[in-house]
Amino acid sequence: MTPYLHHPNICFSVFTYLYTPLIFFAYLLIHREISIDKSYLAAPNRKRLSPLIRKLLNLGILEKNYSHLDYGCGFGQDVERLRSQFDFNSTGYDPHYFPISPKNADIVTMNYVLNVISDFEQRKEALLKAWNLTNKILAIATNIQGGINSKNKKTRWETYTKSFNYIELKGFIESTLGYELVRIDKDKFMISRDGYKYDSPMTYKEVITKIEQIKLQGWIPPKEAVIKGYCNDFKPRYIGKIDPNDNPNFPGRIRYYRMYSKIGGLPGKNGMVKCLHIPGGKDGEAMKQAIAAIKRRDEILKIKFHCLKQSFVQEFAGYKNFNFLKNVVTFYE
Structure with missing residues (x-):
């Protein structure tokens, strides 16, 4: 080894240069100054089609001749079953499990996606991305509770979960997309490209x-x-x-x-x-x-x-x- 590297001041300088960023990063994690996105851990392992997909099939909203995109599909089990059991033209996108760039589809579903995104602007960005991929109908399922005050909490897996109230969710989606939110079940909603269009929202x-x-x-x-x-x-x-x-x-x-x-x-x-x-x-x-x-x-x-x-x-x-x-x-x- 080159002798000058044994000099204590030089060794300390090299150590400081290499490891100080890692030590600082660890400090921030310990003191909660920054957080790592663990929303992918909230993806459920389903043994059957999700209630949202079953509802859309029963209402005739999701049909075989329509293309379908599951935005935030998790493990992609809805997509797999729609393709294998019903021969649907269904694809999935998930930033962690299926990060391949998605294509537009007639029917886009967001199945308990909005409620696991903690940041307001990121939640709005995800909603807009899904809407921009929607040709006909965007269907959404999310946590809904009564009352005006929504509840936000962390699970034992350190994932974030939000419970909307209906008025809050309606205002959020309509002000973001500019179209009417229609309720099809307690926790299930849809927005149609042919639906009622509102004026541009204001600051x-x-x-x-x-x-x-x-x-x-x-x-x-x-x-x-x-x-x-x-x-x-x-x-x-x-x-x-x-x-x-x-x-x-x-x-x-x-x-x-x-x-x-x-x-x-x-x-x-x-x-x-x-x-x-x-x-x-x-x-x-x-x-x-x-x-x-x-x-x-x-x-x-x-x-x-x-x-x-x-x-x-x-x-x-x-x-x-x-x-x-x-x-x-x-x-x-």
């Missing part, structure tokens, strides 16, 4: 700016406000004939309309009230103003719901009716 700053612009157009009813029809006299006014101007569902009766909010917040003559009469009937000028106010309110709700970072998702706790996303004003007759 938090853009949402706040747009809301201020909408407020300048007129007053904004509370989110609880609805338009209701009612009859104050259920005795027929005509005997033996029907007034053609009457509502066919309520023949012979006088029909009135009002805006109602269970929390109040409607502008009355002497302050805020819970109920406002809408004079002039369904086609009157007052009704047009009421509908315009509801549409302003719904536009604000829509851009909040589809905010790119889901900054307002907590405001939609308990929502079951999403007509505001499609600019539909519901009359409760």
Whole structure:
């Protein structure tokens, strides 16, 4: 060996150069400053077709004449069974087990993929990649729980698992892809290329700016406000004939309309009230103003719901009716 390598200072310098990065890396791992992706360990070992694939087959969504891609296929057992047992044109992609670059397919499935990705941006990136490979329908299965607050935890295998609530998942997918999410089962959903298409989502700053612009157009009813029809006299006014101007569902009766909010917040003559009469009937000028106010309110709700970072998702706790996303004003007759 060359003599100068035995010099203690030189030996220490060589050791420092070679091993300091490894020691630093080990330190970061021990103190959780960095993490290694172990999501591949969450791949299940299935003995039969997954519930998502069985659901798609039963609904006739996944058919033999359609190409299929299982995005995040794990061990690829769904793909193997679809090919061997049903002669489907099915392929799989998984960044760990099957890292070959995937090709577009008519039906793309993401079977419990989104819930094992811990980072929000990486989750969005995976969803977009799967959607860009989709010709017709993207079908998704993921953990769903009740309530507004999702739960995130680590398993005993050090893998990450997330439980979405439905509202959070709907907002995330629709704001990312721009298309309506349709529920086909408790934890199974689909997005179609032919489905309802939304306006481009906005950032938090853009949402706040747009809301201020909408407020300048007129007053904004509370989110609880609805338009209701009612009859104050259920005795027929005509005997033996029907007034053609009457509502066919309520023949012979006088029909009135009002805006109602269970929390109040409607502008009355002497302050805020819970109920406002809408004079002039369904086609009157007052009704047009009421509908315009509801549409302003719904536009604000829509851009909040589809905010790119889901900054307002907590405001939609308990929502079951999403007509505001499609600019539909519901009359409760």
